[in-house]
Amino acid sequence: MNKHLASAMRQATAAVRDGQPQQATAIIRSALNLGGTSAFTPDAEAAPVPPGIVAPRHTQLATARVPRGEPQSSGRPTYPLGKVVEMLKARRARSPAPHAPAAPRTSPADARFISRTFQGRAGSRDYRLYVPATTSGVPNGLVVMLHGCNQDPDDFAAGTDMNRLAAAHGLLVAYPGQSRRANMSGCWNWFDPNHQRRGGGEPAILADLTTALRDEFGIPSGRVFVAGLSAGGAMAAVVAATYPEIYDAIGIHSGLGYGAASDVMSAFSAMNGSGGPLRAGPATDAQPRLIIVHGTADTTVVPSNAASIFDAMEDLLPVGRRSVERIAGSPNGRPETVHRLERDGVVVAEMRIVEGMGHAWAGGSEAGSYTDPVGPDASAAMIRFFLAADGPT
Known part of the structure; x- marks a missing residue:
């Protein structure tokens, strides 16, 4: 799962938990170029930083919070939103996590x-x-x-x-x-x-x-x-x-x-x-x-x-x-x-x-x-x- 979709899934899940399903829909649609208003925050480098503030800057090894998506080609299949969420969850579950210590990456179900x-x-x-x-x-x-x-x-x-x-x-x-x-x-x-x-x-x-x-x-x-x-x-x-x-x-x-x-x-x-x-x-x-x-x-x-x-x-x-x-x-x-x-x-x-x-x-x-x-x-x-x-x- 690429970083763009992974970030979208996290933000959409948080929105659902907070009782904001419309925002979750907008996030997923934006990530998949299905239309709607993007709910992503712009890259941190683009945000103005007033004098005297310690603002972390990207190094060549640091990653932006939400990478800007590349234009997508038209003609790919579209799916109902519920199907999209299930597909994202399945792909997320299959995605390996580099540099993971011995502790499991998933939290207990009741956390x-x-x-x-x-x-x-x-x-x-x-x-x-x-x-x-x-x-x-x-x-x-x-x-x-x-x-x-x-x-x-x-x-x-x-x-x-x-x-x-x-x-x-x-x-x-x-x-x-x-x-x-x-x-x-x-x-x-x-x-x-x-x-x-x-x-x-x-x-x-x-x-x-x-x-x-x-x-x-x-x-x-x-x-x-x-x-x-x-x-x-x-x-x-x-x-x-x-x-x-x-x-x-x-x-x-x-x-x-x-x-x-x-x-x-x-x-x-x-x-x-x-x-x-x-x-x-x-x-x-x-x-x-x-x-x-x-x-x-x-x-x-x-x-x-x-x-x-x-x-x-x-x-x-x-x-x-x-x-x-x-x-x-x-x-x-x-x-x-x-x-x-x-x-x-x-x-x-x-x-x-x-x-x-x-x-x-x-x-x-x-x-x-x-x-x-x-x-x-x-x-x-x-x-x-x-x-x-x-x-x-």
């Missing part, structure tokens, strides 16, 4: 991927929620995933393939969506001082969403995590720094550290690696553990940002032991250098520097945007790190 809206004291956001099927009825943990600029929750879920891993480990996964009213390119406002402090703005919305889900689903202690890509990674750093008691670990992929910028100009400087020192969060004993993934060929957010975040973590934990491991690339992966910081026998910080990778999610699926399918698998690395405090995964 759910649903749309919700959260209203908190500081504001509201729509979000997608993956609810796993578990024998106990209680998820084994919660991962909050923050997308990059010009992405949305469905795109980010598809590109990271996090739901498949969540199914294998019984994890609840939330994908908050940034409002276009709050940022015209859908970026989290990590560089704005109004969204860098506790008690208000986007950090408060995300923290309140996290605690609401934690309490609703009875998430066990020590099993609440947040991760993001690019602007989402930078906002994950902000949320973890301003609400460290909520999160047990944080994942920053191709992002920036807390306080790396305070306005538009300093945002550009930080992205280019010439920003000032990072800011420390509130003093607390509940410092979240940290995993960083960054490519050496990233020219959007240069890799020195990863080192700055890791060094800041070491300053917070001066007693820790630092180690370095070189991992040769597998046939389907790039080489990487892994730096670890240990304290009392626990890895509290891990930085994975991937050779030759640009500004894209490592090991991601071509079904989403801003991914590098070559690997290594950043999603699997993050899940292993998040759950490592409880023993082998």
Whole structure:
């Protein structure tokens, strides 16, 4: 099944689940050139990006969210819409998925991927929620995933393939969506001082969403995590720094550290690696553990940002032991250098520097945007790190 039809099937399925059958019809008709209005979002590169926003750019390895279809020849057979949906489902089931880890790609039949809206004291956001099927009825943990600029929750879920891993480990996964009213390119406002402090703005919305889900689903202690890509990674750093008691670990992929910028100009400087020192969060004993993934060929957010975040973590934990491991690339992966910081026998910080990778999610699926399918698998690395405090995964 080509990427265009696969993307159409995902979006149509989501529309049906959300009670919008007319939109689902339009999506499928557009994908097959059967007429009707296209419901696809334009390629992210075509969207305007205002100054000071971290917008993930395509690298030669990254894929556009929805490839523009080529003109189709006339005269091919047409089918009723119901038949089209069944054909797409059958073709999707037969399509192999490259670079898949050992966990099964399909979720249990009673798992759910649903749309919700959260209203908190500081504001509201729509979000997608993956609810796993578990024998106990209680998820084994919660991962909050923050997308990059010009992405949305469905795109980010598809590109990271996090739901498949969540199914294998019984994890609840939330994908908050940034409002276009709050940022015209859908970026989290990590560089704005109004969204860098506790008690208000986007950090408060995300923290309140996290605690609401934690309490609703009875998430066990020590099993609440947040991760993001690019602007989402930078906002994950902000949320973890301003609400460290909520999160047990944080994942920053191709992002920036807390306080790396305070306005538009300093945002550009930080992205280019010439920003000032990072800011420390509130003093607390509940410092979240940290995993960083960054490519050496990233020219959007240069890799020195990863080192700055890791060094800041070491300053917070001066007693820790630092180690370095070189991992040769597998046939389907790039080489990487892994730096670890240990304290009392626990890895509290891990930085994975991937050779030759640009500004894209490592090991991601071509079904989403801003991914590098070559690997290594950043999603699997993050899940292993998040759950490592409880023993082998």
